[in-house]
Amino acid sequence: MSQDLPFYIPVGNEVALFELAWKHRLPLLLKGPTGCGKTRFVAHMAARLARPLYTVSCHDDLTAADLTGRYLLKGGDTVWSDGPLTSAVRSGGICYLDEVVEARKDVTVVLHPLTDDRRILPLDRTGEVLRAPDDFMLVVSYNPGYQNILKQLKPSTRQRFVAIEFDFPPPELERGIVATESGLPEARVQPLILLAGRLRALKGHDLEEGVSTRLLVYCATLIAAGVDLREAVQATMIEPLSDDPEVKMGLEEVVRAVFG
Ligand SMILES: Nc1ncnc2c1ncn2[C@@H]1O[C@H](COP(=O)(O)OP(=O)(O)OP(=O)(O)O)[C@@H](O)[C@H]1O
Ligand SMILES: [Mg+2]
Numbered sequence: 001m002s003q004d005l006p007f008y009i010p011v012g013n014e015v016a017l018f019e020l021a022w023k024h025r026l027p028l029l030l031k032g033p034t035g036c037g038k039t040r041f042v043a044h045m046a047a048r049l050a051r052p053l054y055t056v057s058c059h060d061d062l063t064a065a066d067l068t069g070r071y072l073l074k075g076g077d078t079v080w081s082d083g084p085l086t087s088a089v090r091s092g093g094i095c096y097l098d099e100v101v102e103a104r105k106d107v108t109v110v111l112h113p114l115t116d117d118r119r120i121l122p123l124d125r126t127g128e129v130l131r132a133p134d135d136f137m138l139v140v141s142y143n144p145g146y147q148n149i150l151k152q153l154k155p156s157t158r159q160r161f162v163a164i165e166f167d168f169p170p171p172e173l174e175r176g177i178v179a180t181e182s183g184l185p186e187a188r189v190q191p192l193i194l195l196a197g198r199l200r201a202l203k204g205h206d207l208e209e210g211v212s213t214r215l216l217v218y219c220a221t222l223i224a225a226g227v228d229l230r231e232a233v234q235a236t237m238i239e240p241l242s243d244d245p246e247v248k249m250g251l252e253e254v255v256r257a258v259f260g
Helices: 014-021 038-048 064-068 083-092 105-114 171-182 186-201 213-224 230-238 245-259
Strands: 028-031 053-057 071-075 077-082 094-098 120-123 128-129 137-142 163-164
Touching: 014 038, 014 105, 014 163, 028 038, 028 094, 038 053, 038 094, 038 137, 064 071, 064 083, 064 105, 064 163, 077 083, 083 094, 083 105, 083 120, 083 128, 105 120, 105 137, 171 186, 171 213, 186 230, 186 245, 213 230, 230 245
Parallel strands: 028 137, 028 163, 053 094, 094 137
Antiparallel strands: 071 077, 120 128
């Protein structure tokens, strides 16, 4: 494997599944909590397959034209400009739509003919109908944890994807990931992993989401830079999780139980 791939440690069979989905021209849906490695995984796979990656963070103002493209005024002329989805289709790249449930309905209309066996992208504005080359792949992700019921993907959309569920890496792997990302030795990362496990167990009671691998990397990075352990924990594993004083007190209790 090449040295300059974005660092990613596989947790299950996701690398093989991604490669198979790509090879067989099947779109992929990744679901999982915030900060568990979905974006990093897609970056890693795009580099591994040597395909260009077009990433779009979806939000409720995102229109189909933001993905497909639009005519722009350039020096008195109107010139067509491809959006990221169109660029990915034209170049045989990977288009990654992050938080796809946030996108408006007209976006899913664009995705449907691309994600069944037609694999076409009709561009109404230019009159073109692009046929996706074999190299093209659509990957979408979302976090099922904090979606309200209205924002769930329609069955007709979700049933167009091969889906992989992500979660935080198991402790042995997460320790290695956090150590590599932060430069903090594994022995010093270990208690943070233990703490994260305890904090994650509180999810659902008072917390919407458990502490993410991303926050663990932040914590270890601060500690490696010389910040006091307690201060780093407060700033990365308590404050970002909640604003509620009672919930924070509960979290601090867990910290005391682990670190004494
Ligand atoms: N398996 C892994 N291998 C390497 N790094 C990982 C892995 N899992 C998580 N990470 C680390 O966690 C960080 C957060 O991951 P990432 O940004 O991919 O999360 P995400 O699932 O896309 O979150 P969000 O839903 O908030 O976008 C990465 O920057 C990386 O440092
Ligand atoms: Mg992400």
